Amino acid sequence: MGTMTVWMTAMRSTVPTKVPGTCPANQFTCANHRCIPHTWRCDTDNDCGDGSDEADCNAGSTCHPEQFQCPDHRCIDPNYVCDGDRDCVDGADEQGCSYNCTANEFKCANGHQCISSFYRCDGVFDCSDRSDERNCPTRPPGMCHHESEFQCQSDGSCVPSTWECDGHPDCEDGSDEHHACPPRTCASSLFRCDNGNCVLRSWICDGDNDCRDMSDERDCPTPPFRCPSYQWQCPGHSLCINITTVCDNTPNCPNGADESPLCNEHLPDQESCSDNNAGCTHGCIQGPFGAQCTCPVGYQLSNDSKTCVDIDECNPPGLCSQHCFNERGSFRCHCQEGYTLEADQRTCKVSDSRQAFLLVASRNQIMQDDITTQPNVIRSLIRDGRNIVALDFDSVTDRVFWSDTSQDRIWSSYMNGSDRVVIFDSGVTVTESLAVDWVGRNLYWTDYVLETIEVSKLDGTHRAVLLSENITNPRGLVLDPRESAHLMFWTDWGQNPRIEKASMDGKLRTIIVSSKLYWPNGLTIDYPNNLLYFADAYLDFIDYCDYNGNNRKQVLASDLVLQHPHAITIFEDFVYWTDRYINRVMRAHKWHGENQTAMLFNLPQPMGLVAVHPTRQPAVEDPFLVVVRDSIILGIPLNPEEKSNDVMIPVAGLQNGYDVDFDDTEQIIYWVEHPGEIHRVKSDGTNREEFAPAAILGSPVGLALDWITENLYYTNPGAQAIEVLKLRGELQYRRTLITNDGSPTGAGSPIGIAVDPVRGKLYWTDQGTESGIPAKVASADMDGQNPVILFTDNLDHIEFLTVDIQENKLYWAVTSTGKIERGDPDGSNRITVVSGLSHPWGVTVYQNFLYFTDRDFEVIERVDKSTGANKVVLRNNMAGLRALKVHFRQTSAGTSNWLHKQSGSV
Secondary structure (H helix, E strand, C coil): CCCEECCCCCCCCCCCCCCCCCCCCCEEECCCCCEEEHHHCCCCCCCCCCCHHHCCCCCCCCCCCCCEECCCCCEECHHHCCCCCCCCCCCHHHCCCCCCCCCCEEECCCCCCEEEHHHCCCCCCCCCCCHHHCCCCCCCCCCCCCCCEEECCCCCCEEEHHHCCCCCCCCCCCHHHCCCCCCCCCCCCEEECCCCCEEEHHHCCCCCCCCCCCHHHCCCCCCCCCCCCCEEECCCCCCEEEHHHCCCCCCCCCCCCCCCHHHCCCCCCCCCCCCHHHHCCCEEEEEECEEEEECCCCEEECCCCCCEEECCCCCCCCCCCCEEEEECCEEEEECCCCEEECCCCCCEEECCCCCCEEEEEECCEEEEEECCCCCCEEEEEECCCCCEEEEEEECCCCEEEEEECCCCEEEEEECCCCCCEEEECCCCCCEEEEEEECCCCEEEEEECCCCEEEEEECCCCCCEEEECCCCCCEEEEEEECCCCCCEEEEEECCCCCEEEEEECCCCCCEEEECCCCCCEEEEEEEHHHCEEEEEECCCCEEEEEECCCCCCEEEEECCCCCCCEEEEEEECCEEEEEECCCCEEEEEECCCCCCCEEEECCCCCEEEEEEECHHHCCCCCCCEEEEEECCEEEEEECCCCCCCCECCCCEECCCCEEEEEEECCCCEEEEEECCCEEEEEECCCCCCEEEECHHHHCCCCCEEEECCCCEEEEEECCCCEEEEEECCCCCCCEEEEEECCCCCCCCCCEEEEEEECCCCEEEEEECCCCCCCCCEEEEEECCCCCCEEEECCCCCCEEEEEEECCCCEEEEEECCCCEEEEECCCCCCCEEEECCCCCEEEEEEECCEEEEEECCCCEEEEEECCCCCCCEEEECCCCCEEEEEEECCHHHHCCCCCCCCCCCCC
8 A cells, every 4th residue: 555645634534524503494404413305304215314304294294275185194186086996095085975977987886986888898897896897798709819819708808828727817807717727737847836836946946936925935945144254153053142252251152152161272283363363364263162263344254264255245236226336345335316325325315306206007097196295195197098008208398108008099298187199099009018218209119919119209200110020919118218228128928928128229139038937017127227127917026137138136026915017117216016906006125025015006907107207217418528638628529420629618728738537426527737737627617726736746647537436546657656536525635546666566657547446446557667667557456456567568658548347448549659559457368459640649438439539640530449440530630639538427337236346445
């Protein structure tokens, strides 16, 4: 570890948190003096950490005058009073009602419910007593494929013949499980569950509740019991005691095994803590059986019982709401832009104060349920549909889109129900799912009968069929139109149930999940974590996986909680779903399926579901190049056809600029200029200041910002050092990480620097010294430990470098050879990507391209990063070029929850 230098204040091990006496007017003061936004008050989340923001929330709470208030303070739309549905949990909205049905309505046998005559004998139970489907004529036989399908009795609908007598009622009336079904038997290759279901034997003891009664996970071998590193396990018992109580002359274990004569003196043939620490890498205690190695919190003993190794708290995911980064002996949670890390340092909560709500398609209506307010408010958005199935929203225009399969139409209106327009009134039949592309301004949908996936503009123009081949029974559909993904996912119920993905133009089609699927139904995306959630209405589970179908995990599986999940959505840490069998909207925790809660009750045929909030459709900023010239920093588009230089507010008046980086969270740009000062400015051009003067820093040249710990790394060739500044907190520090210690791995004349916080690494280029430090590309941990030389030879006058985090590759520029080279972070696979340059300086990578500057040729160019081919000149005749960076942090910060390594911190 290098020396520590204190900058502007005395060194402290941690930055203190200021506890204000009072909070600003727009914030709520917790009992523990923490400040939170007023909008987080009474939203059912413990944001203060002491529960004070949720105290006395129902006291005196009232609904709007036009709303009906349930005894539990829930507010419902007045149209839901005396409509035959129990919208209040206790049915208070249906008490003392008289029901007089109109000529166009059917009166249910229970006498207190009227439904549209259109719903009589349509195969769906709309009356709570199911009387609307009694004494109905059956549809003519022969409507189904004779050999491959079974026709249900009540409505004549068709299900695959393999579903007849399979132990699971698939028809609404259960007629596929008739009395003539033979006793259930399972083939020898299958396992028979206690409930009679048959599952593959390979599914036994795999951690998933495949039987739906947990019988396939019973009597499975369990991992050996292990106490935390700071505790001691009593021999022969699953009991842990504090290490400090071992050998304290007081028996604490049931058999007193924590005390013995060996506590005081060891035998000659046994190891002792006093003898080379008994070979332990960390702690050692003289225990009742001799010397025993111990580990600090966050570590555990390896199989050699001597070495302490770091515990990877981030795998499997679940400790953090979003991004988790494993550190030595600990871990760090990080939230995506638009979210705030709560007091527990694990939970990410939306920062935007706008309310979140659910939109639910329920037969002839679309209901809105505010899920972040108390009292809970339920209102009706659309009430005069016929059979509304699918829906989605557009956060840009504040509109909702939905399909009505009885009307064979796709509709749109504002969120308040106004300006209702028909998008399509022909060429659509059973539109099972809709998805809004909020970036490209397009509408995607699946048609179950036409067996297609189609797309149009949001107004219905430019309609096109994207996919029609090998599409059998498409159901769920979801999009990720962000620049880093540009993908569509869908489920298919066909003979080969599966989940597929493709680019949003229908190309690059791939099956990503095909096992453990039967009726893959709803889909949704956890955008901060790049995870795809899906539900199966037959196997009754909710799972998630990454975009390639890997790292699949089960959230919830139970035929008691999940009986027929149809659509799913996500908001913050909860997954929500509609269940057609129990007529409810439910929610559970997105990682472990706990905290199961019924959000809405007694819904007639709940189908489509979507959580509405700006964070559910993340804003996408177009990436651009930030270019440093001697006297100005400017932004240029990545598209070679666009020739403007004003995509960002330019920073003029530099004195010999060198390098640049940006903090996208705070919208601040940092840069280095002669004679070695670090400056910063807000991206809107305000608050420009000298952040760190040369008199303090020396002569920094290269910059790299760690967006996770919010530390700023820089090279200092004048001081022959690599250093780091802490950007946040009342106290600011400067720490020297790597110096010229006389070894080849030391800092000679460091120039360029890049960081990979995801993997916990920093990289630098070094022009070397005449006293033995070679010109090189080197790496170290982000705290400066474990420096390693990666590449040497022919690196005279090496300049800047960049790291391609997605591909885990390094690129660097060498002036003496006129080349840009690439290599792996382990020091292998060094190749030349571009040659024939005069003075290459800045390099950066985005997606499939490598961008670089040539100071002598006065050009900014782009090539394919893998081959160096297809060179394109973005700008020419641009004098004084130095560094450049792509302003788009999501390519690196947007990693999945389990991508984590050790990160440094100041």
